[in-house]
Structure formats: C-alpha cells, structure tokens
Amino acid sequence: MRTTHILLLCILGNALIASVICNSGIGPDDCCFTPYPRRLNKKLISSYYFTDHRCPMAGAILITKNGRHICVDPGLPWVVNIMKSVDQSTF
Template sequence: MRLLILAILAICCLGAYIVEGVGSEVPDRSVCVSLHTRPLPVQKIKSYTIKEGSMKAVIFITKRGLKICADPQAKWVKSAVRSMDKKSTTRRNMVQTEPTGAQQSTNTAVTLTG
C-alpha cells in the first residue's frame, strides 16, 4: 500500500514539474500596473527597457534582478536613462580589438651560404 502511495505521489510531482516547464515557454510579458515615483540610484540599475502600450513606462532592471516601472516623463527617469546610455557607450568604446594577421609579427630566418 505504501508503495502505491509513493508511486502516485511521484507521478503527481513529475506532472507538476512537466506542467511548470511548459508554462515557462510562454514569452515574457512585462506589464506595469503602477509606476515607481521615488528616484532610484543609478548605481543599482543594471539595464532598462522601454515599454509602449496602454501604460508607457521605463522598466529598470536592478543588479538584484528586480523590475521597477517608472514614468518615462519624470526628470529622474530621463536622467537615469541618459546615464545608462552613457555607460554603455563608454564600455563599447573601451573594448580592445585583437590584432589582425597583417599586424602580427612574423619571424623569417635567412641562411647565408658562401
């Protein structure tokens, strides 16, 4: 009897795991219900996205992974977006490139016989 109960419990757990996996394939929809009004420190922001629709919003993603919706017309939001854009431009410009084949040094030895 215990074996039957364990088997049924295992099947239920497996079914819940499979259903959860199927649900995770649904595309991520970020919907803002309300807008954050207090300024968010730029140091805590990892990235942002801009959502258009019934409620226009800037969604800040913090370094901890939290999504915070904010009013795109707010002064602090515009400043944070400019700051994030400036950081990404600076990082892109600082990337060093690998030397190409023409730039790499080649050593050729010449043997003189005489």
C-alpha cells in the same frame, strides 16, 4: 427534447472554443500599471527597456544590479537622467 440537448451542447462547445482562443492570444508581456513612486539611485541600475506600445500606459522598466525589475514613468526627469547615465556607461 433532443433539440434542447443539441442546442446546449453547441453552446457549451462554443464557450470552450472561445476560452481556448482567448487564452492563446498574443499580447504584451510587460506592462506598467502602477509606476514606482520614489526616486532611485542611478548607481543601482544596470539597464532598462520600454514597455510595449500596446500597453495602456507608457512605461520604462529599470533593471537593478541584483536583477529586480522596477516600473517607472519614462517622462520624469530623474528617470531620463538614469537612462542617459546607463546609455553613456554602455559605450
């Protein structure tokens, strides 16, 4: 009877420790899972950044002038145009 209690206590302790270790893992903060499907006006975009390389899908986050973050596919021609325009306006 005592060995089953000790075994159950060990299993419970292991489960609690595993959940704490998993929740404190270091991973990417911003990842794109569904990119924005429509074109955006480049006059509305103030800056951009790329998602972390550990994300499952490559993405770019466009930041609008009112502070919204919009995930887009960085390989699309209109996104490349917007990024070039932002880069030129910052110089």
